[in-house]
Amino acid sequence: MQGALGSGADPTSIVAHLADRTAKVQNHYPGALAVDDFLARVEVALAAYGFRGDNSLALTNVCRDESTGILKAKIDEIFGQAFNINGLGGVVTCGVTGIGAGISHAPIDPSGRERYVFFAFPHAAVDEKGEPASIYRPGRAEKSNACGALLFAVNAVKEGGIEEDSAGEHDPKEPEGSILISRIKEQMRMEKADPKTIDVVEMTKVSYSLLRNCALCCTSSRVPL
Amino acid sequence: MQGALGSGADPTSIVAHLADRTAKVQNHYPGALAVDDFLARVEVALAAYGFRGDNSLALTNVCRDESTGILKAKIDEIFGQAFNINGLGGVVTCGVTGIGAGISHAPIDPSGRERYVFFAFPHAAVDEKGEPASIYRPGRAEKSNACGALLFAVNAVKEGGIEEDSAGEHDPKEPEGSILISRIKEQMRMEKADPKTIDVVEMTKVSYSLLRNCALCCTSSRVPL
Numbered sequence: 137m138q139g140a141l142g143s144g145a146d147p148t149s150i151v152a153h154l155a156d157r158t159a160k161v162q163n164h165y166p167g168a169l170a171v172d173d174f175l176a177r178v179e180v181a182l183a184a185y186g187f188r189g190d191n192s193l194a195l196t197n198v199c200r201d202e203s204t205g206i207l208k209a210k211i212d213e214i215f216g217q218a219f220n221i222n223g224l225g226g227v228v229t230c231g232v233t234g235i236g237a238g239i240s241h242a243p244i245d246p247s248g249r250e251r252y253v254f255f256a257f258p259h260a261a262v263d264e265k266g267e268p269a270s271i272y273r274p275g276r277a278e279k280s281n282a283c284g285a286l287l288f289a290v291n292a293v294k295e296g297g298i299e300e301d302s303a304g305e306h307d308p309k310e311p312e313g314s315i316l317i318s319r320i321k322e323q324m325r326m327e328k329a330d331p332k333t334i335d336v337v338e339m340t341k342v343s344y345s346l347l348r349n350c351a352l353c354c355t356s357s358r359v360p361l
Numbered sequence: 362m363q364g365a366l367g368s369g370a371d372p373t374s375i376v377a378h379l380a381d382r383t384a385k386v387q388n389h390y391p392g393a394l395a396v397d398d399f400l401a402r403v404e405v406a407l408a409a410y411g412f413r414g415d416n417s418l419a420l421t422n423v424c425r426d427e428s429t430g431i432l433k434a435k436i437d438e439i440f441g442q443a444f445n446i447n448g449l450g451g452v453v454t455c456g457v458t459g460i461g462a463g464i465s466h467a468p469i470d471p472s473g474r475e476r477y478v479f480f481a482f483p484h485a486a487v488d489e490k491g492e493p494a495s496i497y498r499p500g501r502a503e504k505s506n507a508c509g510a511l512l513f514a515v516n517a518v519k520e521g522g523i524e525e526d527s528a529g530e531h532d533p534k535e536p537e538g539s540i541l542i543s544r545i546k547e548q549m550r551m552e553k554a555d556p557k558t559i560d561v562v563e564m565t566k567v568s569y570s571l572l573r574n575c576a577l578c579c580t581s582s583r584v585p586l
Contacts, residue, residue, distance in 0.1 A: 191500065193427065200459055202418065202466060205442030209434075217430030220447050224459050230425055231535035234449050237509045241427060243500020275416065275468020284462045304533045306540075310456035315536055 160266040164337045171207055178253075179214050187251050193242035194218035195235075197256040197347060199226055199283050203271065204259050211255055218255075225285035225343055226258045227316040228350040258343040259283050260336075269336045285316060286339045292317045293331035298324045319346055385491040389562045396432055404439050407478065417476040418467035419443035420460075422572060424451055424484045424508050428496065436480055443480075450510035450568055451483045452541040453575040483568040484508050485561075494561045510541060511564045517542045518556035523549045544571055 154170075161168045169177070182192075194215040198204040200222050212218055219238035221230050228235075242250040261271035261282035271282045281287055298321040307314040320339070323346040324331060329338070379395075386393045394402070407417075419440040423429040425447050437443055444463035446455050453460075467475040486496035486507035496507045506512055523546040532539040545564070548571040549556060554563070 200445045200447075200455055201462065202442040202444045205437065205445070209437070209442070212430065212434070217427040217434070219427045220425045220430070220445070222425075222445050222447055224455055224462075229454055229536040230449055231532070231538050233510065233513055233535055233538040234425055237426065237449075241498050241501070241505065243498075244502070245500075273466050273468075275470075276466070277469070280466065285458065288458055304531055306529055306531055306536070307456070308529045310458055311454040311531070311536070311540055313456050313458045315531075 157264065160264070161262045163266060164262055164268050165260065165340075171210055175210055175214060182253065187253060189215050191243050191245055192251040192253055193238070194253045194255060195221055195238045197221040197223070197226055197228060197254070199259045199285060200224055201259060201282055201284070203261075203273075203282060204257075207257070215253060221256075223316070224312045225283055225289060225316045225320075226256060226347045227285075227312055227319060228256075228347060229312055229315055256347045258286065258340045258347065260286075260340045283336075283340065283343075285313065286343055287336055288313060289317050289320045289343075290334060290336055290339050293321060293324065293334060297321075298329075298331045300325070319350065322346075323349070382489065385489070386487045388491060389487055389493050390485065390565075396435055400435055400439060403478075412476050412478060414440050416468050416470055417478055418463070419478045419480060420446055420463045422446040422448070422451055422453060422479070422481040424510060425449055426484060426507055426509070428486075428498075428507060429482075429484050432482070440478060446481075448541070449537045450508055450514060450541045450545075451481060451572040452510075452537055452544060453481075453572060454537055454540055481572045483511065483565045483572065485511075485565045508561075508565065508568075510538065511568055512561055513538060514542050514545045514568075515559060515561055515564050518546060518549065518559060522546075523554075523556045525550070544575065547571075548574070 158168075158170070192215050194211050196208050196211055196218040198208060204222075208218065219241060221228055221234060221238065223229050230238075239250070239252050242252055244250055259282055260268065262268050263270035263272070263279075269281050269283070269287060271280050273280045301318040301321065305314075306318075320342060323329075323342050324334070327342065327345070329342060334342075383393075383395070417440050419436050421433050421436055421443040423433060429447075433443065433445075444466060446453055446459060446463065448454050455463075464475070464477050467477055469475055484507055485493065487493050488495035488497070488504075494506050494508070494512060496505050498505050526543040526546065530539075531543075545567060548567050549559070552567065552570070554567060559567075
């Protein structure tokens, strides 16, 4: 969350501003946490199970948008350079070979155990007026979108519905975009979501469920590399 | 390049070691530069054309392997958080939507100009004995490979040849792997490369040509997002 407060601002105003921004984010995404808060909880919780920066490897799956780099950099600070499974809208396209590579790179402890931490997230903006998907990027006066790929998916299902696509086919000019939408449709069929009424906030939640399923599917189909 | 020298080593030995390691890398990849040397040259060369960290956006395309994170972090230090177009073996699968998003996020200068810097690389290991594709990862005694996806491609073309695949088809469990190999085959046909004799060093050079072509193709097909 970025605010408009200068460095000389009254600390009380900063706290009030951040509380207001948090409320506007949680209005759309209940339970959302600020990134430092979230990662501190993750680090402490995983430390209880023996996961540390020097004995674990993270696999990070976030959208390609550079605005997700802030989160990725903070994960790298805790667990070292992560294996990167980024895709548009968080779609996992690296397959069993990609996941298989990622889960064969961690340090091996004396008992033979390897430790991996999967981070998989869609991303979403909420601007200071509370509008979802609205983001202002440095040096650009016009409003931009996040996640653009999920807005693309909203339009695709509103126009084209959620009928099943042929497995193993993609648009050669849009490999990831078409695979993302095909999987979004599958998830929406499972959830019985209505393509006519879906908005970007609901699509973000569909994407969240989808990429958890994708990651589970890939890891359960692991092949040695 | 990582060496086995401790922090108390004689500086003369360190220089000799680095010169030896550089020679072993250049034996397979003539003209290869160390990352700091390369990026200093890039930064100076682009500064002459007005590209700076505060007015440009980088798009980085490297393999998903966490060992490429060192390079990516150094690019981020110069140009800020980059738009990430990573794929296995450097394959570009984010399509016109992905590239279109990346090239609509940079700061706009008063004349309306936007500045983008594309970094696209395959990755390759050379160990201290000079063996290509050999890499030792922290906390793992067994040798590992880099780039694993390009070794996968070497095996695929040795076994299956380089006949044309059907456009727009992929293995649902290996979206990126199968798209990578399909494009590798196309590049090898263009270069009249022999799939029976290709090794990982030659495959790395094929990949380098391929991903330059992919990036050019995506940017020339830009669609607004």
